[in-house]
Amino acid sequence: MYRYTDFDEAFVRTRVAQFRDQVARRIDGSLTEDEFRPLRLMNGLYLQLHAYMLRVAIPYGTLNPDQMRQLAMIADRWDKGYGHWTTRQNIQFNWPKLEDVPDMLEALADVGMHAIQTSGNTIRNVTADHFAGAAADEIADPRPVAELLRQWSTDHPEFQFLPRKFKIAITGSPNDRAVTRAHDIGLRMVRNDAGEAGFEVIVGGGLGRTPMEGKVIRDFLPRADLLPYVEAVLAAYNLMGRRDNKYKARIKITVFENGIDSFHDAVEANFAKIRPRFTGVDQEILTAIEAQFAPPVFADRPEAPFDAAYATDPVFRAWADTNLAAHKAPGHAIVTVSFKAPGATPGDATSDQMRALADLAETYGYGELRISHEQNVILPHVHKADLPAVHAALKSAGIATANVGLVSDIIACPGMDYCALATARSIPIAQEIALRFEELQVEHEVGPLKIKISGCINACGHHHVGHIGILGLDRAGVENYQITLGGDHTERFAIGEKTGPGFPAEGIVPAIERLVLAYLDLREHREESFIETFRRLGMAPFKAALYDSEDRADAA
Amino acid sequence: MTVIVTDTGFAPEDWAGGFVGPDGLAANIAGLGLELGPADDPAALDGRLEGIAMIRVMFPAFSDGRGFTLARNLRAMGYGGRLRAAGHVIADQYAMVRRSGFDEVEIGDDLAARQPETQWLARADWRAHDYQSRLRAG
Numbered sequence A: 001m002y003r004y005t006d007f008d009e010a011f012v013r014t015r016v017a018q019f020r021d022q023v024a025r026r027i028d029g030s031l032t033e034d035e036f037r038p039l040r041l042m043n044g045l046y047l048q049l050h051a052y053m054l055r056v057a058i059p060y061g062t063l064n065p066d067q068m069r070q071l072a073m074i075a076d077r078w079d080k081g082y083g084h085w086t087t088r089q090n091i092q093f094n095w096p097k098l099e100d101v102p103d104m105l106e107a108l109a110d111v112g113m114h115a116i117q118t119s120g121n122t123i124r125n126v127t128a129d130h131f132a133g134a135a136a137d138e139i140a141d142p143r144p145v146a147e148l149l150r151q152w153s154t155d156h157p158e159f160q161f162l163p164r165k166f167k168i169a170i171t172g173s174p175n176d177r178a179v180t181r182a183h184d185i186g187l188r189m190v191r192n193d194a195g196e197a198g199f200e201v202i203v204g205g206g207l208g209r210t211p212m213e214g215k216v217i218r219d220f221l222p223r224a225d226l227l228p229y230v231e232a233v234l235a236a237y238n239l240m241g242r243r244d245n246k247y248k249a250r251i252k253i254t255v256f257e258n259g260i261d262s263f264h265d266a267v268e269a270n271f272a273k274i275r276p277r278f279t280g281v282d283q284e285i286l287t288a289i290e291a292q293f294a295p296p297v298f299a300d301r302p303e304a305p306f307d308a309a310y311a312t313d314p315v316f317r318a319w320a321d322t323n324l325a326a327h328k329a330p331g332h333a334i335v336t337v338s339f340k341a342p343g344a345t346p347g348d349a350t351s352d353q354m355r356a357l358a359d360l361a362e363t364y365g366y367g368e369l370r371i372s373h374e375q376n377v378i379l380p381h382v383h384k385a386d387l388p389a390v391h392a393a394l395k396s397a398g399i400a401t402a403n404v405g406l407v408s409d410i411i412a413c414p415g416m417d418y419c420a421l422a423t424a425r426s427i428p429i430a431q432e433i434a435l436r437f438e439e440l441q442v443e444h445e446v447g448p449l450k451i452k453i454s455g456c457i458n459a460c461g462h463h464h465v466g467h468i469g470i471l472g473l474d475r476a477g478v479e480n481y482q483i484t485l486g487g488d489h490t491e492r493f494a495i496g497e498k499t500g501p502g503f504p505a506e507g508i509v510p511a512i513e514r515l516v517l518a519y520l521d522l523r524e525h526r527e528e529s530f531i532e533t534f535r536r537l538g539m540a541p542f543k544a545a546l547y548d549s550e551d552r553a554d555a556a
Numbered sequence B: 001m002t003v004i005v006t007d008t009g010f011a012p013e014d015w016a017g018g019f020v021g022p023d024g025l026a027a028n029i030a031g032l033g034l035e036l037g038p039a040d041d042p043a044a045l046d047g048r049l050e051g052i053a054m055i056r057v058m059f060p061a062f063s064d065g066r067g068f069t070l071a072r073n074l075r076a077m078g079y080g081g082r083l084r085a086a087g088h089v090i091a092d093q094y095a096m097v098r099r100s101g102f103d104e105v106e107i108g109d110d111l112a113a114r115q116p117e118t119q120w121l122a123r124a125d126w127r128a129h130d131y132q133s134r135l136r137a138g
């Protein structure tokens, strides 16, 4: 895992001192509220419905146990004893006081962390496949490149006042768990015919009010060209992106309005000028970063304790069936710890849970933790023999829910409970759906199904790419929930289709129930998942289940 | 009046030449400076930068970051003369301005009063803690 160099350390310390000074200069009037706003945003401080929120970067979702314990300490000392995992692999603290924020940032710097560029019209925290370095299907670990991009984008003088926010994601696996087609820039690590490593570069993807699938702007970019090329894209966007209308300011609109060809030409013209300025030092830095991501030495020992627990303990078996993924090293598994217990707030973690995870990572997990964009925590490397002990510890911490990838593993944005922009609640809807399916006891029967909920058209809950997407709107002062079906965030990227009229708050849970039960009737066999059945049959039978039933009255 | 900010602090205006926009460039501009707005395309100036002693890039609002890319582009095109950022640029942006290739900032008296010299000098160490130069140094 990456450890800060002296340079990184000095950088974050200086940055904290600057922010402390900016807070003081806001108070003494040197900075107007307008001027202070982007400065606090580029340091992660956001003004929400009820209070400030501090969004802390977890670069490419990777944490060590000390960092996790420090997050727990921060939650206890300056917040209400918990934090919230976000869909961009960050953690949010929802109740900090402005005057405490510099101290919180200092505490982050103590463990090699920061909140820089987690908000505002800048290049945001770079996200990566949460199974990076562990997944059996991986070509290469994307995190060293993500770290290089973090360093390049941090405090980049040209790109701190972009037309709008800018998000980059990278994956090193053909199974795209990083949603690269819905990012401003998506990078897929690939090899060309000669076997050389490089990137497929995708631009202009995004969800939000105008969902668009990203377009390939370079199908093979040599590895050493990455920083100048990304810089060329940003420079083109900085000049061409619209600044007259914030809803048309993202790069997806720039690409759409100018056309991919003319945007491509602008990028290539910039690239020709920028490339010579990179002399190869960045590649040397990358090599040094890569050395820090060398995989641990995986233990080679019998898996017997796993087999015994699997055979005798049905609770363990259910958890193992849903929450484990294939690891590249023999005898190991990737553990996803669900933060979606039915009835709980998706993604909320208490400080005790954070400490329990830090201990587990230290004892059984080679000292590594990940945060997924699906708002869960990953122990990327666990030997199977240790899984019964890990499961027991998770049970005592209240985070052994066996539902990863199932109906109740819902992504939900903060919605009306926290967000000033919300038009409807999203967390309570997620809670009600999860509780309802727990009652029905059909979740494991239903199998893989991704439900994603957003509390307004900004789509932070990624509803467009949910197999079932739910969008909460405001219709004349009343919450109304619109359903989309068939979205997919993976390499089979698709934006969901609207089913028809939306449902009021009290009708949405029964509507989801009808959809899921209809799927059970429609599927050809147990192995055909919800999304596969939808792809085979299309909208019609699901629409019929939603609207043609007797309780049609609850559609509004 | 205006104040000119450099790494050594505040100074009065010392450019006596005045400024013309890109349209005025066709005429003989000896002794005049060139002024660019954020929407002006520096590519249109290719091959015409020779002999220009001063370019002033206007920032209509501090939150409009186009000027930073314009400065980078001008330097990449080989412009070696004086490069000035003018308008609404705040002290907190001084390091960004310098790192993007500008030599100086021109601000109004009211901003200079609200953000006095010490606040700008606090960022005069813009060469320190700079990821960009680290990734490019050779």
Ligand code: SF4
Binding pocket: A413, A414, A415, A416, A419, A420, A421, A422, A423, A454, A455, A456, A457, A458, A459, A460, A461
């Ligand atoms: S989708 Fe809307 S309600 Fe939800 S977090 Fe984003 S802006 Fe807020």
